[in-house]
Amino acid sequence: MKSMDSYQRDLSPSEREGLFRTLRVRFEKNMNRHKGIEWVQVQARIEANPEKLWSLDEMEITGGEPDVVGLDKKTDEYMFYDCSPESPKGRRSLCYDREALDARKEFKPGNSAVDMAAEMGIELLSEEEYRTLQELGKFDQKTSSWIKTPDKIRKLGGALFCDRRYDTVFVFHNGADSYYAARGFRGCVKI
16 A cells, blocks of 8 residues: 555546546445435545545555445435455454554564554444444455454453354454454545
């Protein structure tokens, strides 16, 4: 993933066009995820918020397959979640946050889920958001994804992750400094 500091957050016209095409095709192929929402309105909202387009591109580059999963009625924002079948490939083998990464004495992963999400301009899914996603399909049947962890749990050294097994969504805990090749994170961007 490109660092925010190493280049501008603007996409070239051809990159923008390619990303819009990818997002539109995915949107039209998965209408069950966003009933009652029209692509024209979504695209207009994205065009009015180019920094969000950059975040969607980062989600796409890292294998997240972002798609609209609804409209937040309180904020009137379209919600894009990572809808890849498994936890995004470009966001795996990460511990939970910077504190956990810094605490590791050896065999440190390259980054943390919370830091990478912030660099991308997205947020980790909450447990509620993760469960909402799972109502739209079957995700993480072979992988798992870190989710936002309540402060109380995090202060005690833990972090939460979810997956789907036996047609059921499970929430688990692990040390925040742990990382696995099959665990990444799913993100959300609101536009």
